[in-house]
Amino acid sequence: MSANKTARLTALEELKRRIEKGQPPTKQPTKLPLKKIEIIEEVFQHRAGGTLGTIDGRKHVKTLESALKHNQGNPLAPILIYWVGDAWACIDGHHRYEAYKAMAWKDNIPVKVFEGSIYDAFAKAGDANVKDKRPMSDKDKSQYAWELVNLTKENGERVYSKSQIAKMSNRSTSLVGRMIHVLATLRETYAEPPLERWTHAQRWYEQGPGNGEDVDYRAIMEGKAQRLADKLRTHFKQQLTADPVITFMALEKYSPELVGQLKTLLKEETDREAEDGDMEYGF
Known part of the structure; x- marks a missing residue:
């Protein structure tokens, strides 16, 4: 990954090339089997942790599962899909998708086709998350705005204006303006x-780079963390998240030292997020 591109924008460029190599769709469906919808969270899911990576996300999916159980066989609202050259991809409705999957839904599910450029689809996914019933956190919204600021055409011009980015991300124009200035300066x-x-x-x-933090090393750490998370998800499935208290007790039995370190890291992260929020709103 280039140091001058976020992982999401790198994935977006790869998807753009896939679309350019592909073919236009033969028709625009209103219903599809679940297996015919591709999930590309690295581009279209703007929430930190993804769809199932947080307790709130999993709770939201459980709520949708309950709705399906008590909905007399009726499906949920249509999933918004976008043609990516050789398949239909979900750009809004990831939690609905996971609820259908958990329920082993057999019938075709309602979908709605989004028309526009890949940049418009990318922005639409973020806009849907900003306004969703389970909205993004302020931190995620700011990160989304930052990615839109970094999003440029082949000639180097930004895809969206400052006012458009502010509206799409639900961030202030002053914050977006600061992001543009910080990006240019860096x-x-x-x-x-x-x-x-x-x-x-x-x-x-x-503060400058004199904090001993190595950008490439951070990227390596992110990769290692993702691989470990994938292993945990594959091996334990939802066992770890089904009862957080039991999981916590198990971790304490496994390694009290690890639990102590995690408590320290969580406190540091909470303090850091509070500081970032203060900076964002000028406190």
């Missing part, structure tokens, strides 16, 4: 500035 000052996360880029802008 690119002028450093050969490979850290642009993956807004919070990280903001610290480099304010």
Whole structure:
């Protein structure tokens, strides 16, 4: 991954090339089997942790499962889909998709086709998350705005204006303006500035890189963490999340030292998020 592109924008570029190599759809469906809908969370899911990576996300899916159980066989609202050259991809409705999957839904499910450019689809996915019944956190909204600021055409121009980004991400125009300024300054000052996360880029802008933090090493850590998460999900499925208290007790029995370290890390992350929120709103 280029140091000058976020992982999401790199994935977006790869998907754009896939679309360019593909063929137009033969028809625009209003219903599809679940297996015919592709999930591309690395592009179209803007929430931190993805669809099932947080307790709130899993609770939301459980709520939708309950709705399906008591809905007399009727499906949920249509999933918004987009043609990616060789398949239909979900751009809004990831939790509904997971609820259908958990219920082993056999019937075709209602879908609605989104028409527009890949950039418009990317933005629509973020806009849907911002306004969804389970909205993104302020931190996720700011990260989404940062990714839109980084999103450029082949000629280097931003795809969306400052006011458009502010409206799409539900962030202030002043914050988006600051992001644009920080991005331009970092690119002028450093050969490979850290642009993956807004919070990280903001610290480099304010404090410089002299904090001993290695950007490539962070990327390696993210990769290792993702692989470990995938192994846990494959082996334990939803066992770890079904009862957080039991999971916590099991971790304490496995390694009290690990639990102590996790408590410290969680406190540091909570304090950091509070500081970021203060900076964002000018407190």
